[in-house]
Amino acid sequence: MISFLSKKITYFIISTSNTSPDSDQIEVYIYGLECFLNTGFTICILFIWGLFTNTIPETICWIVAFSVxxxxxxxLHAHTQLSCILSSCLMGCNWMVIAYIPYQSTIALLICAICIVTFMLYAPLDTPKYKLTHSMAKKEKLYSILIILIEFLICIVLKNKLSVSILYSDICVYILFVIRKLITSPFFNTK
Structure with a gap:
């Protein structure tokens, strides 16, 4: 559905702009629009969920912390756009279960420490479509650690449901990271 919409919109824009991009450019436009629509649908669904559950601030906090x-x-990345939207929404909506757990600084520190150690050792993960240079990987590793530290400081200051939402987003990212790392490890990858 998203691919179909992306193609239709791309070809409509091209036809109304009186330009004639080559096929490679068209594929880039379609892919970019697919990413935009995929993210847009996910955010809209989560926002509607936040409206129904009266958790807009926590939902927005989770989306931002998770995405950054x-x-x-x-x-780990989903194999289809639909499974990406569904899994992202499932993670985002499951935060409601976690929301009933009261904030505890000890748990926040533990989550922060586990994430920092893991990301220092293994982050970032390459994707099949995009390989990082050594210097880019070092920057991404530094950014990820700084993000965790900033989120931890925010959690310590707030000590409320927004803090729990941030911590849950870190757990979600950590789980997706570890699953991808395990799947691509020599132990599981017998090719």
Whole structure:
């Protein structure tokens, strides 16, 4: 569905702009629009969920914290756009279960420490489509650690449901990271 929409919109824009991009450019436009629509649908669904559950601030906090850290760390990616939207929404909506757990600084420190050690050792993960240079990987590793530290400081200051939302986003990113790391490890990858 998203691919179909992306192609239709791309070809409509091209036809109304009186330009004639080559096929490689068209593929880039389609892919970019697919990414935009995929993210847009996910955010809209989560926002509607936040409206229904009266958790807009926590939902927005989860989306931002999750997206920023995930961008720099990497991790498991879904094989289809639909499974990406569904899994992202499932993670984002499951935060409601976690929301009933009261904030505890000890747990926040533990989550922060586990993430920092893991990301220092293994982050960021390359994707099949995009390989990082050594200097880029060092920057992404530094960014991911700084993000975790900033989020931890925010959690210590707030000590409320927003803190729990941030911590849950870190756990989600961590789980996707570890799964991808395990799947691509020589132990599981017998090719």
């Amino acid at each position: 850290l995930r961008h720099h760390v990497g991790g």
